[in-house]
Amino acid sequence: MTNIDAIVIPERKRGSGVKMVYDLLRDEILDLVLPPGSPIDEVQLAERFKMSRTPIREALVRLSGEGLIDTLPNRSTMVSNIDFLNMHTFFDALVLMYRVTTRLAAQYHRAEDLRAIRAHQAEFAAAVQAQDALAMIATNAAFHSAIAEAGRNPYFIGLFNRLLDEGRRILRLYYQSYEDRLPQRFVDEHEELIAVIAERDVEAADRLARAHAEQIVEQIRKLFVREERLDIAL
Amino acid sequence: MTNIDAIVIPERKRGSGVKMVYDLLRDEILDLVLPPGSPIDEVQLAERFKMSRTPIREALVRLSGEGLIDTLPNRSTMVSNIDFLNMHTFFDALVLMYRVTTRLAAQYHRAEDLRAIRAHQAEFAAAVQAQDALAMIATNAAFHSAIAEAGRNPYFIGLFNRLLDEGRRILRLYYQSYEDRLPQRFVDEHEELIAVIAERDVEAADRLARAHAEQIVEQIRKLFVREERLDIAL
């Protein structure tokens, strides 16, 4: 006894409304389906999800709290912009969190953490093998997020995940250029990271994580200057 | 033509509802007027603020996003507990953010930042002079928050403010014991911090911030063991 509506909107249960809208909007923002600056219309969303504006608004409040959307009082709300002018603050925070979370993972990880980390690494390697840039971005973030989880510091986990989200948006902008040789190097560096975490070598974990993070930052920087050149060329 | 209601609820304007509820509840949670575990009743709040449940709920969603309240789906919502078992994760994050924000302040501060920092330091010194423990907690947090602002990294500022909030709750629990001699030492250390920031001595800023943070952590730790002794004594 399934009707067609049940396929489009899968039998929403009471209480799942906000979470559903939140998850989907979040994905669409991070995947740049909704690019920075896109207007967000409550009424439109309400029609799309076939629910009233109240749960939509609560989802938007959550997204706003995480800085993914900007809300002008009594006026429009839109997907938050990426602050290219102060990108260095993002890089600083990212490198530090790479280091700290990897350090803590080396200190506090348990056996099951390593299994989860290795599983994500396998997915990342597969994405590199398949030259699937979007999958590389997602699996790389998941890999490092798993390392952070193994470190068991909720404050660092929270900030790091937020940074990884922001990085996901930034990399999406340039994912075309992921066709070079660097990804294989990242795969190797990930393996080294796993090794020093497993050995509980905190200092080595710090050193490798730092080098790895600076690699990534450097790559993003190169994407920027290439983009600037294109701008000038036009 | 003012009526009595206008005094209790000061002429609420459209759009200010959520912010008002959010600000007030946040203060009451951080000041332990609402201690951890307190139940939060939407209807009661709606009556208290003389508004409907909708804006109340949106304020609660924000507070939930910041981890200040916990919400069980379809069930009660309450002020989040302080996780004493994993207090070390809080200390780790706090020390690191003290160091990082002070470093960045030494690097990036401007003249007006120093003025703001010195103003907060003056207020802190006054609170110590007056032996006003609650004012010490608040002005100390404001002092370090101002240093973080001078560092101009929004990611660090966000996490650090969150940690300072949590610290405010923890210290409130024990603020009686602030009657010892340590506060004067903190005043002196603050002066040293300001000096190295003004000199833009990054490494010294890091070193002093770390020592200062570890002082504070050590003091909180001592409060804990004293509390445990009292528990045993009973």
Add this chain to the structure above:
DNA sequence: TGCATTTTATTTGTCGACAAGAATTCGACA
């Protein structure tokens, strides 16, 4: 009395409606 089950009450999640601001359109006048 103690336990299981039904009934009632309370609380939460969602809804449709309305009114206040802001943006837009329209029209008057120069």
Add this chain to the structure above:
DNA sequence: TGTCGAATTCTTGTCGACAAATAAAATGCA
């Protein structure tokens, strides 16, 4: 034709109401 102001349309913030989910109370039974 261009500009200013009034009127209209649109969007947002808030409201009161209702129904689902849970908790509490009441009832029945051993």
